Amino acid sequence: EMLRGIIRAVEPKEENRMMSQFAQDIRQKALQEGMQQGMQQGMQQGMQRGMQQGVQQGMQQGMQQGMQQGMQQGMQQGMQQGRREGWREGLLEGEAKLLLRQLSRRFRPLPDEVSERIHNADPNTIESWADRVLDAKSLDDVFSE
Secondary structure: OHHHHHHHHHOHHHHHHHHHHHHHHHHHHHHHHHHHHHHHHHHHHHHHHHHHHHHHHHHHHHHHHHHHHHHHHHHHHHHHHHHHHHHHHHHHHHHHHHHHHHHHHHOOOOOHHHHHHHHOOOHHHHHHHHHHHOOOOOHHHHHOO
16 A cells, blocks of 8 residues: 555556556566576475485496396306316216226126225225225225225
8 A cells, every 4th residue: 555655646647557567567576486486496306306216226226236246256156166066076986987997807796885885985085996906906905994
């Protein structure tokens, strides 16, 4: 009402137009401020959400990459260990087979328990028996402790 009184005193004929213009100016200013505040809030919320999503995606990707690398390393280590163990077992089997051949050529016929005894022995024992084959006069000489 104070503004209306001032306008009436200064420009009585323009009162309605000026009041209408003033109301429009206030609405426009309020709209601009509201839009500006809305944009600021929207940007802040968008940045927060974006950061949260980025962190989540980064963690997921990191976990996936870590799992893949872990699986690859585990497989490689498992394969290497498997090859080593396979090589050792193959070597032991070959030594046992060679000892059986030597014994069967030298002391025919071999009792059945000799083969089982050789296959159940550790590598050092097989090596020791193989060394004795050359000088042994009997199977008992080979297997003597």
